[in-house]
Amino acid sequence: MVSYREKLERMHKGVGLTIDWKKYRKVMKVLRSELEWAREFRRSRADWSYIESSSHRFKRDLSLGMRLAY
Amino acid sequence: MILPIVIFVEIKREPARSFIWYLLATKRLLLAPRIDLVDSLALKLYEIINSDPNLPSIDPPEAYALAFAKYTGLPLLTDNASPKIATAFLEELHGTEVYDSLDVLALLYSRRKLRTKIRTFIEDTGIEFSRRRLREYGLL
Numbered sequence: 001m002v003s004y005r006e007k008l009e010r011m012h013k014g015v016g017l018t019i020d021w022k023k024y025r026k027v028m029k030v031l032r033s034e035l036e037w038a039r040e041f042r043r044s045r046a047d048w049s050y051i052e053s054s055s056h057r058f059k060r061d062l063s064l065g066m067r068l069a070y
Numbered sequence: 071m072i073l074p075i076v077i078f079v080e081i082k083r084e085p086a087r088s089f090i091w092y093l094l095a096t097k098r099l100l101l102a103p104r105i106d107l108v109d110s111l112a113l114k115l116y117e118i119i120n121s122d123p124n125l126p127s128i129d130p131p132e133a134y135a136l137a138f139a140k141y142t143g144l145p146l147l148t149d150n151a152s153p154k155i156a157t158a159f160l161e162e163l164h165g166t167e168v169y170d171s172l173d174v175l176a177l178l179y180s181r182r183k184l185r186t187k188i189r190t191f192i193e194d195t196g197i198e199f200s201r202r203r204l205r206e207y208g209l210l
Contacts, residue, residue: 008122011118011121012118015114015117015118016114016162017114017115017118017160017161017162018160018161018162019159019160019161020159020160020161021159023158023159024159026158026159027155027158027159028124030202031124031125031126031155033202034151034200034202037200037201037202038200041198
């Protein structure tokens with residue numbers, strides 16, 4: 001079975017680009033923590049009352065739509 | 071500063087376009103025509119970056135700008151994460167520099183003024199910098 005890394009390596013070779021795997025792993029580690037930071041940041045800054053109300057309206061519309069469809 | 075024509079056509083807002091025309095008229099900006107050689111590398115970068123689900127995606131003009139930076143040896147200015155990440159591990163991009171707004175602010179201002187300038191920048195643009203990025207410049 002071909003590993004994920006091997007697949008990526010083949011693809012890069014096909015295109016004509018070379019990955020430095022040591023650096024790739026390091027970048028991925030940083031990227032994961034940065035994405036987690038970004039998610040947490042968005043969560044903390046989001047207007048939750050608006051989202052909740054929108055979601056409720058969406059559910060109500062969806063339920064009405066379904067009733068009409070049947 | 072050099073602006074590839076591929077990026078210029080992406081700029082739709084009139085104030086931004088007028089500002090570019092002003093920079094061109096005052097000879098502070100050059101508009102670069104599309105180059106075959108750059109296009110070829112841009113396509114490779116676009117395919118490779120977007121085919122890896124672990125990486126933030128890149129759009130065609132951004133891929134062109136990254137390839138253009140490699141071709142000219144000039145730093146690329148962008149706040150998109152993808153080009154900066156790609157230069158960190160793709161050997162063909164070794165030595166290509168990508169600056170985001172924080173890098174530019176740090177180049178422009180002394181450490182003493184930097185904190186205030188960053189705060190103003192965040193208020194004006196809504197762009198935030200992570201703790202890790204701020205730590206890189208000794209701001210945390």
